[in-house]
Amino acid sequence: MAQKLVRPGTPVKTAAKPATRTSLEVQPVHFVFDKSNYTWLIAAVVVVILGFFLMAGTTDIYSSTKIVVAPLTVLGGFAIGFYAILKKPATKE
DSSP: OOOOOOOOSSOOOOOOOOOOOSSOOOOOOOOSSOHHHHHHHHHHHHHHHHHHHHHTSOSOTTOHIIIIIHHHHHHHHHHHHHHHHHOOOOOOO
């Protein structure tokens, strides 16, 4: 059975063209993070790396440094990283 070709009864209307700007408007760029956010983020990376070095420290497997101090240092570094991400930058007005 052959299909029947159907043409639309009315022409399809397209959206109107957007108005063109005659003058270029310069708007300042707003970044998500501020300089202080990046400073906190770098500090977090340093603290996490320090925690991993403490974990790899001595040959004693059951050292309190490896079991307690190093994991707390790494978790503290992650907490600083979360703070760096969630901290709102200061507004300049």
